[in-house]
Amino acid sequence: MFNPRKLPTVLYAEELLDKAFRRASKVSGRNKKERAINKLSTISNVLSDYFDKIIKAHPSYENLPDFYREMVDTVVGIRKLKKSLAALKWANSMCQKIITRSVRKIKGEGDIEGTLKAAYGRIASIINQIDEELRFLNEAKQKMGEIPIFKDLPTIVVAGYPNVGKSSFVAKVSNVKPEIAVYPFTTKKIFVGFVDLNGLKFQVVDTPGLLDRPIHKRNKIERRAILCLKHLADVVLFIIDPTESCGYPIESQMSLLREIEKELDVEVIPVYSKADLHNKRDLPAFSSVNGEGIYDILRIIKNKLNTKLRN
Numbered sequence: 001m002f003n004p005r006k007l008p009t010v011l012y013a014e015e016l017l018d019k020a021f022r023r024a025s026k027v028s029g030r031n032k033k034e035r036a037i038n039k040l041s042t043i044s045n046v047l048s049d050y051f052d053k054i055i056k057a058h059p060s061y062e063n064l065p066d067f068y069r070e071m072v073d074t075v076v077g078i079r080k081l082k083k084s085l086a087a088l089k090w091a092n093s094m095c096q097k098i099i100t101r102s103v104r105k106i107k108g109e110g111d112i113e114g115t116l117k118a119a120y121g122r123i124a125s126i127i128n129q130i131d132e133e134l135r136f137l138n139e140a141k142q143k144m145g146e147i148p149i150f151k152d153l154p155t156i157v158v159a160g161y162p163n164v165g166k167s168s169f170v171a172k173v174s175n176v177k178p179e180i181a182v183y184p185f186t187t188k189k190i191f192v193g194f195v196d197l198n199g200l201k202f203q204v205v206d207t208p209g210l211l212d213r214p215i216h217k218r219n220k221i222e223r224r225a226i227l228c229l230k231h232l233a234d235v236v237l238f239i240i241d242p243t244e245s246c247g248y249p250i251e252s253q254m255s256l257l258r259e260i261e262k263e264l265d266v267e268v269i270p271v272y273s274k275a276d277l278h279n280k281r282d283l284p285a286f287s288s289v290n291g292e293g294i295y296d297i298l299r300i301i302k303n304k305l306n307t308k309l310r311n
């Protein structure tokens with residue numbers, strides 16, 4: 001199972017060189033020649049163990065399940081990941097070649113000090129050349145850590161315009177506490193919470209707000225929400241704020257609803273939020289402030305899921 005949190009932390013060029021050279025400085029040998037050879041083989045081991053560990057820890061991104069593959073691609077970029085891993089492989093093989101040649105030279109009665117110094121210099125130069133890739137891989141680990149790991153449970157994805165009350169709903173019904181604020185675009189990551197409704201267990205996914213605009217105009221954060229809708233949702237709970245206190249007109253919210261219903265092959269439940277502030281009841285309405293209607297919404301979700309699970 002893909003778990004980016006288990007990827008190793010990547011050392012930067014300087015740290016890696018420091019580690020390899022420091023280890024090498026501690027080796028012994030019966031004479032100058034043997035010590036030089038031991039130094040080089042220590043560096044060889046440290047580098048190849050290190051690069052192997054990192055390269056092996058990354059999964060084959062093409063073969064990940066659709067959601068994770070597209071999510072990794074949106075969050076960090078699979079091409080760039082692969083390029084960086086290839087750069088590590090290249091650096092390792094270059095260093096190993098330098099080391100093999102230098103050891104041969106030292107064994108063949110070459111200039112020990114000079115050969116060793118030249119080898120250190122060339123290894124440092126190779127490793128420094130991949131510093132950008134090492135930094136990128138470290139950043140990628142951190143960014144991928146934001147990708148939630150889902151359970152194999154029925155999944156409700158909560159979607160809608162920014163600031164309509166999606167996170168407030170998820171916080172109210174599940175065990176997860178996403179950030180809630182008075183301004184739009186508060187939620188930037190995907191949050192997943194778990195609900196146990198009288199024995200029916202499901203997960204509820206909070207997504208970043210979406211605007212009504214074509215997919216190619218969507219930014220990276222919005223695309224994360226789309227991926228959840230596309231790949232994870234058994235049911236979409238589409239939240240509309242009819243008070244427009246979210247800052248967006250109801251027509252735009254309805255237009256987004258129609259777009260999602262048209263594009264996705266999944267059940268969409270439209271509901272009104274902020275029921276404490278209005279009396280519109282032509283759709284199920286709830287309030288995360290006073291709790292009104294929350295249980296009804298959960299019951300509707302439960303019925304939809306039960307129908308779906310039966311079919």
Ligand SMILES: Nc1nc2c(ncn2[C@@H]2O[C@H](COP(=O)(O)OP(=O)(O)OP(=O)(O)O)[C@@H](O)[C@H]2O)c(=O)[nH]1
Pocket residue numbers: 161162163164165166167168169179180181182183184185186187188207208209210273274275276277286287288289290
């Ligand atoms: N009166 C009232 N205010 C609410 C209700 N639900 C949410 N709010 C307020 O609406 C604002 C937005 O709530 P969020 O839950 O952060 O909205 P969101 O849809 O997750 O917003 P983004 O993450 O930015 O897309 C906050 O100020 C909430 O306190 C509600 O039922 N009644």
Ligand SMILES: [Mg+2]
Pocket residue numbers: 166167168178179180186187206207208209
């Ligand atoms: Mg939110």
